[in-house]
Amino acid sequence: MDVKTTFLNGDLEEEIYMSQPKGFVIEGQENKVCKLKKSLYGLKQAPKQWYEKFNNTLVRDGYVVNNSDSCVYSKVLGSDCVIICLYIDDILILCTSIIMVNKTKEFLLSQFEMKDLGEADVILGVRVIRNSDRIFLSQSHYVEKVLKKFNSFGVVPARTPYDSRIDMTKNMGGSVSQIEYAKIIDSVMFLMNCTRPDIAYVVSRLSRYTHNPSSSHWTTLHRLLKYLKGTSDICLHFEKFPTVLEGYCDANWVSGNDEISSTSGYVFTLGGASISWKSAKKTCIARSTMEYEFIALELADQEADWLRNLLTDMPMWEKHGTPVFLHCDSDAVTTRLRWARLRLGPSSTCIIRVTNDG
Numbered sequence: 001m002d003v004k005t006t007f008l009n010g011d012l013e014e015e016i017y018m019s020q021p022k023g024f025v026i027e028g029q030e031n032k033v034c035k036l037k038k039s040l041y042g043l044k045q046a047p048k049q050w051y052e053k054f055n056n057t058l059v060r061d062g063y064v065v066n067n068s069d070s071c072v073y074s075k076v077l078g079s080d081c082v083i084i085c086l087y088i089d090d091i092l093i094l095c096t097s098i099i100m101v102n103k104t105k106e107f108l109l110s111q112f113e114m115k116d117l118g119e120a121d122v123i124l125g126v127r128v129i130r131n132s133d134r135i136f137l138s139q140s141h142y143v144e145k146v147l148k149k150f151n152s153f154g155v156v157p158a159r160t161p162y163d164s165r166i167d168m169t170k171n172m173g174g175s176v177s178q179i180e181y182a183k184i185i186d187s188v189m190f191l192m193n194c195t196r197p198d199i200a201y202v203v204s205r206l207s208r209y210t211h212n213p214s215s216s217h218w219t220t221l222h223r224l225l226k227y228l229k230g231t232s233d234i235c236l237h238f239e240k241f242p243t244v245l246e247g248y249c250d251a252n253w254v255s256g257n258d259e260i261s262s263t264s265g266y267v268f269t270l271g272g273a274s275i276s277w278k279s280a281k282k283t284c285i286a287r288s289t290m291e292y293e294f295i296a297l298e299l300a301d302q303e304a305d306w307l308r309n310l311l312t313d314m315p316m317w318e319k320h321g322t323p324v325f326l327h328c329d330s331d332a333v334t335t336r337l338r339w340a341r342l343r344l345g346p347s348s349t350c351i352i353r354v355t356n357d358g
Contacts (some may be wrong), residue, residue, distance in 0.1 A: 001108060002115040006089035009112060010039030010049025033294040037259040047088070054086060056194075059112050059333040064084050068310035081315035092123055096316075126194050138235035139195045143228050146187045150180075150225065157222050157230025171214035184221060188228070195236050197267055197277035199224065204263065204279045245270050245311065247326045251282075251296035253289045261285055264296035268307060268324075276303055293330040300326055 003009070016035040018040075019024065021104045039049045051071075058063065058073050063084065066072035073084040085092040091108070095101045108114055122141075129136040135187045185207050185295050191205045202224055209217045244293040251264035265279035278299075286292045304324040 001091040001093065001105065002117055003089040003091065004115060007039050007041050007043075007046040007050050010043075010046060010053050012036060016043070028094050032324045053084075054112075058084065062106065062311075064219065064311060066313045068306055068313060072310075072313075074313070074315050076315050083314065087124060090123060103300065113243075122182060124194075125190070131333060133240055135238045136235045137195050138233070139191055140232045140235070142191060143232040146184075146191070147225060147229055147232075149187070150184055152225040152229065154299055155222075155226045155229050158226035161199050161224050161227040161231065162205070162220065163223060165221055166216055168205055168209075168216065168220065169210060171212045171217070172212065175212045176215055176218055176296060178211070181218065181221065182210050184225070185210055188224065191228075196234070197274045198229070198231075198234070200265065200277055200279040201223070201263070204281065208281065221342065236273040238273045240271065243271065245304070245324050246308060247324060249296045249300035249326060249328055251289070251292040253292065262292045264299065266296065266300035267338070276307060278303070293328060297326065297328055305351060 018036060020030070021034075026032070027335060039046045043049075053066070055070075061075075063073040066074065068323065071086040073086075075082050078097045082096075082100050082104050083094040085094070091114075093101060093104050095104065102128070102303070105116060107134060109116070114115045122128070125139065125142055127141060129138060134221045145249070147155075152351055156257055185203070188199065189207065192199050202220065206217060206221055206224070213221075247266055247268045249264065249266040252262050260347045261282045261284070263279065263281050267274050267276070267277040269275065282292070286295060304326060308324055
């Protein structure tokens with residue numbers, strides 16, 4: 001569903017006045033102003049007022065707000081359930097039956113002026129492809145658009161997104177096409193955040209030099225575009241099983257460049273595909289690889305806690321509180337945990353498993 005004139009639906013709590021619009025000034029009353037009866041585009045509180053109007057409407061109808069994401073609503077009617085996801089003016093409806101879908105649409109259309117876009121095909125730039133038991137999330141159309149925009153559609157594909165042999169250090173000289181560099185980074189960052197965890201590391205590295213890119217940074221960026229050319233059809237492939245939330249985290253020691261902080265990352269999987277991932281440089285400095293592993297593990301635990309709470313508030317999801325399994329490859333971390341006698345009982349969010357590099 002797509003909401004028409006979204007911010008005009010909000011109800012104002014304050015008295016707000018505005019000058020008479022150009023072309024609509026009343027003759028003889030030029031010094032008078034207009035008092036707003038409803039929210040208007042351009043007001044700072046317009047997004048807030050729209051959300052409150054939408055939220056109050058759904059709560060009055062029996063919907064429950066997800067504790068982890070206030071833009072996700074759910075409702076259970078007998079053996080059926082419905083989940084509504086709101087992103088500004090875009091609404092995604094998930095139901096267990098087509099009858100519930102139609103009833104939900106009728107309710108929303110009775111409350112707001114909306115456009116029914118039918119079965120979800122492309123939402124927020126992500127293409128949804130489904131068959132009897134699988135769902136695919138793809139952005140191949142977006143990759144093609146980016147490559148054509150930056151004149152890279154005819155490049156020779158590369159097999160990997162990053163070449164570690166290239167020296168990635170701060171540029172002490174003049175910038176090389178900084179504006180164009182920033183535009184490409186912005187485009188691939190959207191791709192990385194939505195459906196491509198495989199480019200998270202290289203995008204994180206390249207984005208650190210956006211203010212002053214050098215020729216070596218451009219070489220790495222061109223390689224990334226070549227990799228996207230050869231992997232444009234890669235997508236997230238979800239199945240019904242396994243319905244177990246698992247996470248993997250890792251961190252590296254300070255590499256041989258001019259950085260003094262390590263890079264850590266994590267990825268969580270559910271239904272056979274990734275649902276959350278991150279690769280970023282740490283803001284704190286540690287004295288050993290074990291400390292960096294601890295920091296990475298703690299950040300992954302925060303994400304695991306949020307994901308677990310998000311799923312727990314979903315209808316038809318098991319509520320028995322199964323812990324999330326976090327995998328790491330550091331024996332030193334587990335040795336330290338045993339030494340500190342860290343207790344991970346049934347009430348804990350995560351259980352840590354050590355997976356050796358080999």
